Every structure is written in C-alpha cells, then in structure tokens.
Amino acid sequence: MIEELSTTEQGDLVINVGPQHPSTHGVLHLVITLNGETIKKVEPHLGYIHRSIEKMCESLSYRQFIYVTSRMDYLSSHINNHGCALCVEKGLQIEVPPRAKVIRVLMDELTRLASHQLWWGAMAMDVGALTPFFHAFREREAINDIMEETCGARLTMNYMVPGGVMADIHPNFQRKVKEFLSFFHTKIDEYDELVTDNVIFKNRMAGVGHLSPEDAISYGCTGPTARGSGVSCDIRKLYPYEVYGDLQFEEISEKGGDCFARYLVRMQEMRQSIKIIEQLIDNIPGGEHLAKTKAVLKLPKGEFYSRVETARGEFGVYIISEGGTTPYRIKFRSPGFSNLSALDHMAKGHKIGDLVAIMGTLDLVIPDIDR
Amino acid sequence: MNKEELKEHLATLLPSPTFEEGAEWLTITIDPAEWESTAKAIRKDFDYLFCVTAVDWRTHFTMVYHLTSTTHRHTLVVKAKLDHENPAIRTVSDIWRTAEFHEREAFDLFGVVFTDHPDLRRLFMTDEWNGWPLRKDYEDPVNMIKL
Numbered sequence: 001m002i003e004e005l006s007t008t009e010q011g012d013l014v015i016n017v018g019p020q021h022p023s024t025h026g027v028l029h030l031v032i033t034l035n036g037e038t039i040k041k042v043e044p045h046l047g048y049i050h051r052s053i054e055k056m057c058e059s060l061s062y063r064q065f066i067y068v069t070s071r072m073d074y075l076s077s078h079i080n081n082h083g084c085a086l087c088v089e090k091g092l093q094i095e096v097p098p099r100a101k102v103i104r105v106l107m108d109e110l111t112r113l114a115s116h117q118l119w120w121g122a123m124a125m126d127v128g129a130l131t132p133f134f135h136a137f138r139e140r141e142a143i144n145d146i147m148e149e150t151c152g153a154r155l156t157m158n159y160m161v162p163g164g165v166m167a168d169i170h171p172n173f174q175r176k177v178k179e180f181l182s183f184f185h186t187k188i189d190e191y192d193e194l195v196t197d198n199v200i201f202k203n204r205m206a207g208v209g210h211l212s213p214e215d216a217i218s219y220g221c222t223g224p225t226a227r228g229s230g231v232s233c234d235i236r237k238l239y240p241y242e243v244y245g246d247l248q249f250e251e252i253s254e255k256g257g258d259c260f261a262r263y264l265v266r267m268q269e270m271r272q273s274i275k276i277i278e279q280l281i282d283n284i285p286g287g288e289h290l291a292k293t294k295a296v297l298k299l300p301k302g303e304f305y306s307r308v309e310t311a312r313g314e315f316g317v318y319i320i321s322e323g324g325t326t327p328y329r330i331k332f333r334s335p336g337f338s339n340l341s342a343l344d345h346m347a348k349g350h351k352i353g354d355l356v357a358i359m360g361t362l363d364l365v366i367p368d369i370d371r
Numbered sequence: 372m373n374k375e376e377l378k379e380h381l382a383t384l385l386p387s388p389t390f391e392e393g394a395e396w397l398t399i400t401i402d403p404a405e406w407e408s409t410a411k412a413i414r415k416d417f418d419y420l421f422c423v424t425a426v427d428w429r430t431h432f433t434m435v436y437h438l439t440s441t442t443h444r445h446t447l448v449v450k451a452k453l454d455h456e457n458p459a460i461r462t463v464s465d466i467w468r469t470a471e472f473h474e475r476e477a478f479d480l481f482g483v484v485f486t487d488h489p490d491l492r493r494l495f496m497t498d499e500w501n502g503w504p505l506r507k508d509y510e511d512p513v514n515m516i517k518l
Contacts, residue, residue, distance in 0.1 A: 047495035052480075055505055217419050217441055220469030231441065238444065303394065305422075305437070316422050316437075331424040333437075338421075341472040370495060 008033065012040060017355075019048045025122060026366030030355075037351045042344045050370040057330040062088045062162060062297040065330070069317075070156035072334060073368035075115040076310035078107045081160040086241060087306035087317040088162040091299035098285040100164030101242045106280055107147075107159065108308075109273040110177070113184075114143040115311035116270050119363045123263070124195050126360040127204045132195055139187050142180045146173065162297060164290035177281050181274060188270055196267060205260035209346040209358035212257060219345065220338035223313025224269065225362055228262030230255045235309035249276050262361040298325055312336055312363055336368040372445045381447075384412045391450070396437075398448040403434075403460045406451055410463045416440055417447055420463070423473035425481040427507045432458045432483060453483065462488040480505040 008014060012035050019029040027048035033041040053072060057065045069084050070077035082104055089096060096104075121136030144154045149170040151159040159166050195201055211221070216229040226233045234251040236244040252268040254261035299321035307316050313335030320329040339362050347355050372380065374397050381388050381399065391398040401409050417438035424435040432453040439446045451460055462485040464471035474485045475494040482503035485491055493500060502509055509515075 047493075047497070050495040052504055054480075215468070218468040220419065220421060220467070220473075222421075233441070305395065314421065318422060318424060318435075318437075320426060329424075329426045331422065333422040337472060337476075338469050341469055345468075 010035075019045075025364060028364065028366050028369075032352065032355070034352060037353075039347045039350055039352060039355060042347045042355065044340055044343065046370055048370065049367050051367075053371045054330055054332065057327055059326060061325050062299060062327070065327070066161060067156070067158045069332070070158050071367060072332065072371055073310055073312060073315070073336065073365050074155055075118060075365055076111055076312065076315070076368075077155065077157045078104075078111040078159060079308055079310040080315060081158060082108060083306055083308040083310075083315050083317045085160045085162050086308065087304050087319050088297065088299065090306055091302070091304045091319065091321065092162070092293070092297060094163050094291050094293060096164050096242075097288045097291055099287045100289050100291070102280050102284050103165050103169055103289065104160055105242050105244065105247075106177070106277060106284075107151075107157075107165075109276045110143050110146065112273045112311045113270055113277075114140050114147075115363075116266050116273075117143075119266060119311075119360075120191060120195070123360040123363075124201070126356045127201065129195065129198075129201065132191070135187070135191070135194065139184055142176075142183070146176050146180065149173065149176070161290070163293045164288070166290070168289045169284070174281055174284070177277065181277060181281075184274065188267075188274075192267065196263075202260065204354075204357055205263055205361075206256075206258060208259045208350060208354045209361065210257050211342060211346050215342065215345060216257075219342035221313070221342055222335050222338065223310070223363075224252075224262055224265040225313060225339045225342075227251070227253045228265045228361070229257040233314065235307050235314055239307060241306075241308065243280070247276055247279055259357050259361040266363070296325055298323065299327070310335060312365065312368065313339060332371055334368045334371060336362075336364050336366075337371075340364060340369055372443055377445050377447070380416070381413070384416070385409060394448065396446045396448050398450060400450045400452070403451045403453055406449075406463070407461045409449070410466045413438070413447070413449075414466050416443070416445075418442075418467075420467035420469055420473075423470060423477060425458075425477040425483050425505075427481060427505065429455070429507055431455050432481065434460055434477070434483065436463075457484075458482065459484040459486055461486050462491075464488060479503075482506065 012033050014033050017030040019027040029045040031043045053068050066081050066084050069080040117136045117140045121133035124132035148154050151157045211229045213229045213231050216226040216231050222233050230253055237251045249272045252265050254264050301323040303320045305318045316333030318331040319327045322328040346358050377397050389400045417440050419439045419441050422437035426433045434451045436449040477483045479493045479495055
C-alpha cells in the first residue's frame with residue numbers, strides 16, 4: 001500500500017500513501033517527500049470520490065437536492081441536511097415550527113456524538129490502540145438504532161427537509177435517548193481512563209502537528225481543528241440558528257494547537273453535546289413537525305447563504321437562484337476541504353509516523369472533501 | 372459593526388468601493404485588476420476567507436469571495452466579473468493561505484486562471500481531463516445523465 005515512487009535530485013524519497021490506505025480513512029492519496037524519516041512535503045491528490053455534487057444539484061429541485069448532501073460528510077449527514085434546509089427556508093422565508101426546531105437540534109447533537117465517537121475509536125486505532133475502536137462502535141450502535149427508528153436510515157438520513165423534519169419522532173425516541181445518555185455518562189469517563197490519561201498516547205500526541213491561531217485562520221480551518229488552536233469559530237455560538245441561542249453550553253477551546261489539544265476539544269465537545277440533549281429531551285414542544293409549504297418550491301431570484309456547525313467545522317451552503325425550481329449554482333463549503341489544506345503546513349518537519357496522528361486529529365471524511 | 376458603519380470603514384480603506392444592494396451581507400464589486408490591492412487593503416480587517424466560488428453566467432464569470440473578521444465578526448462579500456473567453460484574476464493564496472486549494476478547485480471545474488498561483492493544477496479531475504465540468508456549456512456524453 002505504501003509503494004516507492006522515486007527519489008528527487010537531493011536524494012529525498014517520494015512515496016505514495018493511498019488512495020487505499022487504512023490511515024487515510026477513505027480514498028485520499030498523499031504524495032510525501034521524505035528526507036530520511038522526516039517529512040519535507042505532503043501533497044494531497046483529491047478526486048477519487050468526486051461525484052460533482054454541485055453539478056448534480058443544478059438539475060435537482062429544492063426538495064430533491066437534500067439527499068445528495070447526506071453523501072458528502074456521511075458522518076454528519078443530519079447537519080448537512082440541516083444546512084441545506086436552512087438555506088432554502090431563508091430564501092422562501094418559511095417559519096419552522098418550534099417542535100421541528102428542537103428535533104433538529106437533538107438530531108444534530110446526536111450526530112455530533114456519533115461522529116466524535118467514531119473519530120475517537122479510529123484516532124486511537126491510528127496511533128496503535130485497537131481496543132477503543134470496539135468501545136466506540138458499541139456505544140455508537142445505540143445512536144444508530146435511535147436514528148433508524150425515527151429516520152429509517154442509519155447513515156444517510158435525508159430527514160431534515162425544507163419546512164421542518166420529514167416525519168415525527170418515533171414514540172420510543174425520548175425514552176431511548178434518555179437510556180442512552182444515562183449509560184453513556186459512565187462510558188465517556190471510561191474513554192478518558194482508557195486513552196486520554198495513557199502516557200504512551202500522550203507522548204504520541206503532545207507537541208505534534210502544531211498549528212498557530214493565525215495559521216488556523218489563514219488556512220480557513222474550522223471546527224475542533226481550529227478550536228484546538230484557541231480560535232473561537234463555533235457557528236452555534238457565533239451565529240446561533242434554531243434554538244442554539246437559548247441553550248446553556250460552552251464553546252470548547254484549547255490553547256495548545258497540537259494533536260493533543262485537538263483531541264481534548266473533541267472529548268469535551270461530547271460532554272457539551274450531552275448537556276444540550278439533556279436540556280431538550282424533556283422539553284420537545286408539541287404541534288406540527290413540518291410547516292405547510294407549496295408543492296413546488298421556487299426560490300426567488302437572488303443568493304442565499306447558510307452556515308451550520310458540523311462535527312468537523314463550518315459547513316456552508318451557497319445557493320444562487322434565478323427564480324426557477326432548481327438552483328442556478330450551488331456551492332458547498334465543506335469544512336474538511338479547508339482543514340486538509342493545512343496538513344502540509346502541520347506535518348512539515350515531523351516524522352512519517354506522526355503524519356498518521358496529525359491526520360487522525362483532522363478527522364477527515366474524504367467524500368466531504370471531494371464532494 | 373453594522374452595514375452602514377462597515378461601508379464607511381471600507382471607504383477609508385479603498386479608493387472608490389462599489390456597493391451592491393439587497394444582499395444579506397455587505398457586497399462590493401471590484402475590477403479584477405484591482406483585486407490584489409483590494410485584498411491587501413482589507414486583509415487586516417477580514418482575516419478569514421471562508422468561501423471562494425466561481426459562477427458561470429454564460430456571458431461572463433463571477434468570482435465570489437466570502438470574508439469574515441474573526442475579531443469583529445463582520446462579513447464582506449467581494450465579487451469580480453471576469454471575461455468569458457479568458458477568465459483570469461490574480462491569486463490571493465499568498466494573502467489567505469486557504470485560497471490555494473479553493474482557487475485550484477475553481478480552476479479545475481471552471482477553467483478560471485489564477486495568475487501567480489504557486490501550483491495551479493487540476494484538483495479533482497485527472498490531469499488529462501478535457502473541458503471544465505461546472506461550466507454551463509459542458510457536455511460529457513459518458514458521465515452526464517440528462518434529466
């Protein structure tokens with residue numbers, strides 16, 4: 001899987017990692033220039049899962065295009081759908097019923113939990129600890145079951161639609177979420193005992209892949225990647241949407257800027273997500289889950305932009321409408337794309353073994369980058 | 372800063388900004404030739420370039436840059452109209468590092484040339500790919516399904 005490509009004139013070794021490599025978690029192809037074991041340059045080659053979703057959306061209606069966005073960042077599919085629904089609602093000035101708003105936020109936070117769980121397991125596996133992966137997947141299964149009951153899907157949900165959510169929550173939803181939370185409270189402490197305080201793990205992470213706040217902003221990094229460098233960029237706090245403005249939660253930020261800081265941010269974010277779910281689970285307002293909308297949605301001529309916070313950072317939807325039933329141009333600003341662009345900067349000067357740790361803390365989802 | 376204050380502030384930074392009305396965020400339209408000087412003038416106030424988009428209007432292209440200040444939280448949209456035959460604009464990858472990838476994407480899918488870009492190559496498509504897939508007149512009988 002890692003095969004030799006060539007040597008440069010200076011005697012540096014150029015190797016390929018991927019497109020099929022366990023540590024890239026998807027079809028990411030990196031061409032790495034090495035001097036001995038030290039990384040001189042990392043060059044990502046993208047496009048192995050490029051489906052041109054933006055082009056596809058130009059021939060899909062405002063109801064249809066939601067489903068392709070689930071297939072970008074498949075670990076944050078609810079939140080991607082949410083961003084798209086918000087953008088269409090902004091264009092049509094649809095008022096979403098309070099019940100749908102709360103359900104959306106609940107789903108978003110459950111998604112964030114599931115995504116961070118998977119990241120935690122995969123991250124630990126990348127640096128050599130296999131057990132956490134099984135722990136993470138065991139707990140993630142419970143969230144997937146909850147999603148399956150309400151949305152009918154476990155990964156690509158297509159549950160949030162313009163005007164609200166597609167169907168009401170399952171009668172078991174509240175009970176199951178509460179059961180999950182009471183059980184997950186102890187598990188998250190177990191995660192910390194198992195990995196966070198492990199001295200071998202700490203040595204692999206601390207001081208590796210440093211990113212300064214200025215560079216994080218300049219590279220357009222968002223989400224836990226930027227917050228690990230102390231940059232405040234949580235869309236839920238800065239530009240609150242739905243009911244985020246009324247909730248009690250903290251924006252997590254760490255000053256370190258290294259892999260361990262990014263790790264700590266995500267671990268604490270899981271606790272914040274639990275806090276948000278706990279505030280809402282017993283307070284879901286009654287009423288409709290879907291606003292009345294016209295059978296055919298036509299966005300007025302103009303441009304609309306909405307931003308949401310996915311598990312990986314800022315996701316933006318930019319719709320340019322000519323007044324028709326399909327968008328004239330649609331642009332998805334994916335968080336992974338910008339986060340990846342900082343990889344070369346972060347990995348330079350480190351050993352090749354550290355590259356896996358750095359990539360792990362970027363939490364890359366390749367279909368989100370390629371689109 | 373609200374829109375009006377931002378307008379006044381921009382008037383002190385730029386020689387003669389042209390504002391576009393009616394959008395959610397303050398929008399300015401610039402001549403592509405002025406982009407480098409404009410970008411340098413606003414870099415201090417707008418440090419976070421969060422979205423770079425190209426739009427094919429059949430008669431011309433528009434480059435759209437979405438900028439935010441991470442300290443003041445105000446947002447600015449910069450638009451530049453490019454020629455359809457030879458779309459070209461100065462790169463800002465030396466000003467905002469994130470632009471390097473975003474501009475490669477716009478080059479790959481629209482054929483917009485970013486002058487002085489350090490590494491202007493195709494990003495998603497293979498190097499030998501013909502045509503610019505996100506242009507409105509793009510035809511691909513093999514990979515495109517017409518609805």
